[in-house]
Amino acid sequence: MPALSPSFAPWTCQSKQEGPVCKGERHVSSGWEPFFSCGDTALWVSGRSDRYQTRYYNEDYLDSYREFRTNDIDYLSTSPTGPVMATISANVRFEEPFAVPGDDRTRTIITHGVPWDIRPVNGPAVWRAVGTLVEPPEGVGTFTGHVTDGSTTTRLVDAPLPEVLNDDDFVEMVCTAVLGPG
Numbered sequence: 001m002p003a004l005s006p007s008f009a010p011w012t013c014q015s016k017q018e019g020p021v022c023k024g025e026r027h028v029s030s031g032w033e034p035f036f037s038c039g040d041t042a043l044w045v046s047g048r049s050d051r052y053q054t055r056y057y058n059e060d061y062l063d064s065y066r067e068f069r070t071n072d073i074d075y076l077s078t079s080p081t082g083p084v085m086a087t088i089s090a091n092v093r094f095e096e097p098f099a100v101p102g103d104d105r106t107r108t109i110i111t112h113g114v115p116w117d118i119r120p121v122n123g124p125a126v127w128r129a130v131g132t133l134v135e136p137p138e139g140v141g142t143f144t145g146h147v148t149d150g151s152t153t154t155r156l157v158d159a160p161l162p163e164v165l166n167d168d169d170f171v172e173m174v175c176t177a178v179l180g181p182g
Helices: 167-179
Strands: 011-015 020-029 033-038 041-057 063-077 086-097 109-120 127-135 142-149 152-160
Touching: 033 167, 041 167, 063 167, 086 167, 109 167, 127 167
Parallel strands: none
Antiparallel strands: 011 020, 020 041, 033 041, 041 063, 063 086, 086 109, 109 127, 127 142, 142 152
């Protein structure tokens, strides 16, 4: 049995000619926690994550490839008890090929789907990305797909991640989703 992440237990593994193939699930929920502030208004976050993983090992039991399916959602409020005022969600599939089997530092993370959807609880997305995100082990990741910012949709090809959604813009979009434009 190869070394497996305990957060995905229980695992089921099958022996294949190339090496073991193991599948696991992780379902996590959290209570309300401080997030960050929008000016004088503190935000609180509560989350849920449902993730399914398949790991492919070689004959030496070294991890050589991983596949994931995930549906994560963060619920946002201006109170530590709710109600939910906005959400940040991700609904994606991603794969992780390894350049060197067993060495996490050599994997590339390739994500397909909706990596970011920031929206008020009753309304359209304030900011949403649909496409493919590529994060190499070295250097800056890139995004190819469509980004909708309010009512404007832009097509991007191999755009560096800091240009797609930097930290300041992320905070601004979240604050807009929770508190409205202003």
